[in-house]
Amino acid sequence: MLDVTTLSMESQMSVHFTQLFTNSSIYRRNQELIKELIAPPPGSKDLYFQTKYSQPSLTPTKACVLKQYWSNWRYSQDNVIWFLTKMLLSCWFDFWQIGTEIEGARPE
Template identity: 40%
Template sequence: MRLSILAIEGVPKIKDGYNPATWMLEVTSAGKEANLKVNFTDVYKNSELHRRNKQLIQELSFPCQGSKDLHFDAQYSQTFVAQCIACLWKQHLSYWRNTSYTAVRLLFTIMTGLLFGLIFWDVGLKSHRRKEQDLFNAMGSMYAAVTFIGVVNGASVQPIVAIERTVFYRERAAGMYSALPYALAHVLLHR
């Protein structure tokens, strides 16, 4: 025997074609409970359905005699190499679908390279290296150029990583791949 909310006096019947979930939410709302002077929680707790559900929960809380725990040979359904290939392919598609990001990174790298090239023009020529300080200046300028490009490219990739992190958490929780193939794909494609 099921608990019938219609057995409670004052609860209106559902109309033909009306969404049952919507109807249930409407008739069990706090306002409706107050109008009917009924506490649906108490009605359920005193019902046969509640007692049967509690008994079923007790029965299902313990494993059946002779049953064994689930066991899988591997944590992931694919091999490490297959995970790497899948992650590389996914990152490749993601990288080329985001054309504005790719274009900005490429343009910025070219512009920065040209700017540093013009600023440090002829710094590394043999004729300009008369003192030890000239060699230090050339090495410092190379360090500054590489660091600047790296920091700016790193800053431009952070919004992409923030978005992809959510996808990674969802896909890793689903057992699609581990963190290592995902990280390798990112390193290989976003260098």
């Protein structure tokens, strides 16, 4: 379909697809449907929301914190690996002074 509706095919076929569509009955019917659906029903009221957000900001924050808390307890082996990795890296950088060869890396 995309190959047929390119500008090069339009010029080969001497057809302007946009013009064909805007002159079609489908286009006119769609435009009438849009006008019909835009108009609100009689007696209806505009939507009104008291706040910008559906919930106070504390509620999703609490949900995220609890999700992370339960995730940490559910997968305790991940916590052990995370802890051991941090301990290994801290020993590597602090005790063996890795990276002190870089000029200005360690304050005098």
